[in-house]
Amino acid sequence: MEFGKLAQTLDCGQCFRWELQPDGSWKGGTGGKFLHITVENFPQVLRDGCWAEYFDMGTDYEKIRRDLCENDEMLRKAAEFAPEIRILRQDPWEALCSFIISQCNNIKRIKGIVARLCGAYGEPEGAGWHAFPKPEALACRSKEDLLRLGCGYRAGYLIDASRRVAAGSLDLSALRELPLGEAREKLMEIEGVGPKVADCALLYGLHRLDAFPVDVWMKRAMDRLFPGRAPADFGPYAGIAQQYIFHYSRNHSDLFAC
DNA sequence: GACCAGGTATTGC
DNA sequence: GCAATACATGGT
Secondary structure, three states, X not given: OOHHHHHHHHOOOOOOOOEEOOXXXXXXXXXXXXXXXXXXXXXHHHHOHHHHHHOOOOOOHHHHHHHHHOOOHHHHHHHHHOOOOOOOOOOHHHHHHHHHXXXXXXXXXXXXXXXXXXHHHOOEOOOOOEOOOOHHXXXXXXXXXXXXXXXXXXXXXXXXXXXXXXXXXXXXXXXXXXXXXXXXXXXXOOOOOOHHHHHHHHHHHOOOOOOOXXXXXXXXXXXXXOOOOOHHHHHHHHHHHHHHHHHHHHOOHHHHOO
């Protein structure tokens, strides 16, 4: 894993709290953990247990990529565009909220809304950085409070999610133990969480690497580049294949012009 | 100003 | 089942 290729992982659309600094370093984090990654401290960051886990250093992505791309020229092409993509082990609650916000939205505005939520209701962690608000911190807000932060019609969805998690009727960690389909059903009990957002929460928040979110980009990419293929055909690491395909498609929109 | 952006819930055939 | 529509809001 190279410092110079961090963008492949931090800017491939799976997370919304990292910002590239003018000097090439990265500032960001997940949940309540902040980090400033520089070329100097990067090796040491990867030896820190907590951040090594975040970057999923225990998973052999090179081997998974080889296996996925064997006998699959199109996937090989997509993966070669950003072969250093890793699926981060993000804070599950933050990932769920981020992808609730992502619906019918663009990455720049998603980042802005997340930053405003953190600034308004997240604990200050120093250096001007705020943790993502805990479920309890959002559960006691009104829809109007979140509308003021620009959440739009997703405001009510965030409040419903936060009340379920804060009350304990939805235990995100417990979803790790459930079969994928059951975990998905539990998430979809939240108002405003359908199959796509549930799959994003599972893949990016709970590290269920077999989850395969299908948004408009993925629908187009699957129709055009992988006709006849179903998500399950990609196997237990379908989620990683999804990320290669998603990122490749986002950066080759010319492929989909009529 | 219309149109679009990593959807979802509701409604009407 | 499946197409149409509303839902907030900021950027182009």
